[in-house]
Amino acid sequence: MEEMINKLLTWPVMIYLLIITFAFFVPERWFEHQRIKKAKRRQLAGLPADNLMNVTETLSQTRFEAQVQSLVFILAVIVAPFMIGMFLLGDDSNRKELRDGLALAFAGMLVWSLTTGTDVAKAFLGGLSFRTLLAFRKPIQVGDRVTLQEHSGKVISIGTFFVMLQTANDDLISIPTHSLWSSVLISANAGERYSLCVMDFYLASFATQAQRQQAEDIIWDAIQASPYLEVSQPMQIYLSQTPTAIQLTAKAYVASTYNEFLFKSDVTTAFLNHAAEKDLPLSHFLKK
Amino acid sequence: MPIETVLTVGWSIIADEDTSDATHIHAMAIETDNYTAKIREMLTTLREQIGPDKPLHIKSTGRLFRRRTGHFSAIKKFVTASEKAIEATLRPIFYEIDAFSYAFLKGAKNLDAILRESSQTTSSFRQNLPQWLNDIKSLEEFEREGIMPKTPHLAENYLELRRVIAQHSARDERRTLTTLLVSGPSTSEEISFDLGMAYGLSDRLLPMLEQIQVVKGRNEQGAYRYALTMEALPSVLFGLRETMGIDLLEVLSGV
Numbered sequence: 001m002e003e004m005i006n007k008l009l010t011w012p013v014m015i016y017l018l019i020i021t022f023a024f025f026v027p028e029r030w031f032e033h034q035r036i037k038k039a040k041r042r043q044l045a046g047l048p049a050d051n052l053m054n055v056t057e058t059l060s061q062t063r064f065e066a067q068v069q070s071l072v073f074i075l076a077v078i079v080a081p082f083m084i085g086m087f088l089l090g091d092d093s094n095r096k097e098l099r100d101g102l103a104l105a106f107a108g109m110l111v112w113s114l115t116t117g118t119d120v121a122k123a124f125l126g127g128l129s130f131r132t133l134l135a136f137r138k139p140i141q142v143g144d145r146v147t148l149q150e151h152s153g154k155v156i157s158i159g160t161f162f163v164m165l166q167t168a169n170d171d172l173i174s175i176p177t178h179s180l181w182s183s184v185l186i187s188a189n190a191g192e193r194y195s196l197c198v199m200d201f202y203l204a205s206f207a208t209q210a211q212r213q214q215a216e217d218i219i220w221d222a223i224q225a226s227p228y229l230e231v232s233q234p235m236q237i238y239l240s241q242t243p244t245a246i247q248l249t250a251k252a253y254v255a256s257t258y259n260e261f262l263f264k265s266d267v268t269t270a271f272l273n274h275a276a277e278k279d280l281p282l283s284h285f286l287k288k
Numbered sequence: 289m290p291i292e293t294v295l296t297v298g299w300s301i302i303a304d305e306d307t308s309d310a311t312h313i314h315a316m317a318i319e320t321d322n323y324t325a326k327i328r329e330m331l332t333t334l335r336e337q338i339g340p341d342k343p344l345h346i347k348s349t350g351r352l353f354r355r356r357t358g359h360f361s362a363i364k365k366f367v368t369a370s371e372k373a374i375e376a377t378l379r380p381i382f383y384e385i386d387a388f389s390y391a392f393l394k395g396a397k398n399l400d401a402i403l404r405e406s407s408q409t410t411s412s413f414r415q416n417l418p419q420w421l422n423d424i425k426s427l428e429e430f431e432r433e434g435i436m437p438k439t440p441h442l443a444e445n446y447l448e449l450r451r452v453i454a455q456h457s458a459r460d461e462r463r464t465l466t467t468l469l470v471s472g473p474s475t476s477e478e479i480s481f482d483l484g485m486a487y488g489l490s491d492r493l494l495p496m497l498e499q500i501q502v503v504k505g506r507n508e509q510g511a512y513r514y515a516l517t518m519e520a521l522p523s524v525l526f527g528l529r530e531t532m533g534i535d536l537l538e539v540l541s542g543v
Binding site: 262 | 355356357358359360392394396397428430431432433434435436443447450454459462463466467470482483484527530531533535538539
């Protein structure tokens with residue numbers, strides 16, 4: 001045991017541990033420094049602190065940071081000991097003890113990191129891996145409207161330790177990033193600005209064919225008249241019958257996923273106004 | 289056969305008695321029993337006036353609709369009837385339409401199947417497009433990094449507009465700009481009606497937008513209408529893209 005400790009208390013192992021420590025903190029500090037510099041430049045240009053391009057900006061920055069952090073970490077843990085062994089220790093047989101110590105540290109680091117590391121280390125590694133996955137596969141992205149572990153909201157940030165969601169009520173929810181490996185990830189807009197919006201309208205069961213057609217025409221027009229509509233995407237309206245009403249379901253895309261409620265409100269208001277104007281029988285209305 | 293269409297920018301003023309204006313042709317034809325025949329007759333008269341082979345331009349086609357529930361029938365009727373009315377002897381004939389109205393009609397109404405962008409002539413939209421894309425890219429860098437755009441006054445114009453549309457509560461301001469972009473020059477009453485805005489809000493909003501030179505008022509067809517200025521268009525397009533998600537240039541990129 002003592003021999004093993006002595007092997008680890010050597011300068012190559014110290015250099016290795018120092019490199020890993022730097023790999024943990026330097027990229028994070030560097031990105032923070034860049035963010036401060038950018039904020040100052042924007043301020044000098046007369047721009048307020050809030051960035052109008054926050055979503056796309058944060059998204060590309062998160063991807064870049066995740067890629068750099070992963071790369072630096074891999075280099076530090078895996079490549080660094082080989083480089084130290086190759087360039088600083090060489091083939092010299094007198095340095096076998098030092099090489100053994102370094103190999104031991106490498107193996108220990110790997111086992112510790114992957115199996116029995118501290119919660120912080122596990123969260124860090126899990127989070128980092130998840131961020132790396134997001135950078136390449138993009139199941140969810142910053143700015144997406146998502147449902148994660150039964151919480152719905154807009155993704156504010158994807159950090160190494162936490163994914164932050166902002167709910168419709170402005171609550172901030174922090175979900176441990178490493179826990180998302182085994183979660184179902186639901187994204188309403190999958191990285192796009194727009195998302196599908198489904199709206200139901202109800203006519204009374206006794207509505208005539210002409211009235212049903214009129215209602216459908218009004219819904220089409222109301223959707224197309226809304227400034228929130230994403231015009232490049234298709235629209236659909238279909239009818240179904242419930243025990244108490246004729247249901248018209250409209251599917252259309254809202255240009256910005258955050259405006260879904262405003263879009264629905266726009267279309268519903270226009271529909272109700274015209275239904276009242278044209279005396280269309282809505283559900284639960286008694287026939288005169 | 290599709291109608292050759294030229295995409296315009298800048299919303300030129302409609303002269304009261306311009307017989308080559310789509311709004312005038314539609315207004316005359318709708319009074320008759322045979323809408324298509326009247327359009328054919330009016331186009332034939334215009335052709336005779338300018339002589340054969342010269343390109344005949346029908347202006348302001350996009351002004352036949354407003355983006356409002358129940359206001360799309362005129363443009364649909366006019367375009368469908370025109371397709372039937374245009375005979376070989378009437379060609380070459382070009383229907384002019386504002387590029388952003390066209391983008392909307394293309395996406396929402398599929399009217400690009402009838403109104404086909406012409407390849408025979410370079411439209412003012414296609415001429416302006418590279419500069420706009422360049423300005424929008426500069427505005428991206430400005431917003432993201434604080435790098436000043438090279439186009440003179442672009443940053444100042446953008447900052448003025450940004451103050452209006454960046455606030456979370458600026459819902460009506462953004463909707464107004466979207467309406468002006470698609471429906472074209474509008475009176476304060478038209479904007480209020482289209483968007484169901486509180487009485488008097490557009491009366492306060494439009495002069496304020498005029499003050500920062502985002503819109504300019506003009507007297508047209510007996511009313512005072514506000515139109516977006518050409519100088520403000522890159523900022524408006526960029527601002528609406530980032531706040532409302534609306535990207536009409538993208539819709540037009542696939543034309």
